[in-house]
Amino acid sequence: MLFDSCRKCRSSRVELQKRLFGSNLKVTQDCLRCNRQSEWSSQPFLAATPAGNLLLSAAILFGGQGPNEVLCLLNSMGVTTHSVRSFFIHPEKYLLPAVERTWDEHVHDLHRMLNETGTPLIIGGDGRADSPGYSAKYGSYTAQKLNHNKIIHLQLAQNNEVKNSGHMELEGFKRMMSSLRVAGLTVEKVVTDRHRQLAKYVREQELDVLHMFEVSKRRLTSSQRRRVSKKWGTGREASTITYTGVPQSTTNKEEDHER
Numbered sequence: 285m286l287f288d289s290c291r292k293c294r295s296s297r298v299e300l301q302k303r304l305f306g307s308n309l310k311v312t313q314d315c316l317r318c319n320r321q322s323e324w325s326s327q328p329f330l331a332a333t334p335a336g337n338l339l340l341s342a343a344i345l346f347g348g349q350g351p352n353e354v355l356c357l358l359n360s361m362g363v364t365t366h367s368v369r370s371f372f373i374h375p376e377k378y379l380l381p382a383v384e385r386t387w388d389e390h391v392h393d394l395h396r397m398l399n400e401t402g403t404p405l406i407i408g409g410d411g412r413a414d415s416p417g418y419s420a421k422y423g424s425y426t427a428q429k430l431n432h433n434k435i436i437h438l439q440l441a442q443n444n445e446v447k448n449s450g451h452m453e454l455e456g457f458k459r460m461m462s463s464l465r466v467a468g469l470t471v472e473k474v475v476t477d478r479h480r481q482l483a484k485y486v487r488e489q490e491l492d493v494l495h496m497f498e499v500s501k502r503r504l505t506s507s508q509r510r511r512v513s514k515k516w517g518t519g520r521e522a523s524t525i526t527y528t529g530v531p532q533s534t535t536n537k538e539e540d541h542e543r
Contacts, residue, residue: 290315291322306366308334333378337366341374387438394436395467398429404472406430409460411453411479420449425456427464430475437463454481461490 289296295317303310309326327336344354351371358365398405409427413420420443427437439459441452457476464471473494476482486495 287311287313287324290318290320292320293318304364305334305337306370307336307340307364309364330378333374334366337370338374338378340365341371342379344371345375345379391437394434395469398436399468404470405436405464406473406475407436407471408475409457410477411456413449413452418449420452423449423452423456425453425460427460439463451481453479454485457482458485 287298287300290298290313293315295315297316299314299316301312301314303312307327308329311324313322313324315321325334327334329335330338341351344351351368355365355368355371406429407427408430409425411423411425413423415421423441423443425439425441426435428434429436437460439456441455441459443449443452446452446455461471471490471493473496474486474490475496478497483495483497486493
């Protein structure tokens with residue numbers, strides 16, 4: 285066996301001490317003949333944390349599973365794991381900072397590439413909340429460069445930062461536009477859903493941005509649906525209609541044109 289004899293003098297007079305650190309096994313061997321002590325670990329350490337423990341926490345976190353269920357399942361199978369308490373330490377100390385750093389590097393490289401091209405952006409944006417209705421606490425706003433299908437920005441908002449949870453999408457949009465301008469990028473067109481607060485803000489504050497709405501055909505009136513069917517057909521291509529709002533000035537009303 286691996287630890288039955290001393291590696292230095294080959295004596296079999298050895299004492300073994302085995303310790304578990306979550307998923308890591310550490311064996312300490314003491315030779316009673318030459319007094320040599322050696323240690324062996326089943327996995328490398330990252331600082332003072334076994335790599336297997338950190339990888340398991342990362343798999344649980346990024347896979348969207350619950351730590352209690354996963355760790356209980358592994359323990360039922362006889363697989364040694366770290367505790368739930370250790371799991372909650374890993375994201376705060378290692379995993380979330382790594383995600384944030386990787387995302388910042390990705391966004392920086394992407395913005396640099398877009399600045400080098402010098403082409404105004406055509407982006408699509410939408411907001412999401414952690415729960416429906418007006419009881420949401422957290423919201424996010426995502427911007428995608430439509431002609432390249434790349435996420436170029438992501439903003440987070442909390443309901444205590446705005447009037448109520450219904451204003452989180454607008455706040456995320458404002459932060460997104462501000463961040464893109466700080467990065468030196470020019471937004472030419474924005475495609476969103478028919479969010480009234482956001483539409484009013486773009487009409488009054490973002491005069492250089494062409495605002496386009498994407499709505500489902502189900503929300504059109506009967507007369508609009510007949511005009512759409514006559515012009516575009518009734519097939520799959522007519523299932524999504526884009527309406528463009530062209531703001532002429534802060535006093536003019538939004539003009540909707542079928543495209």
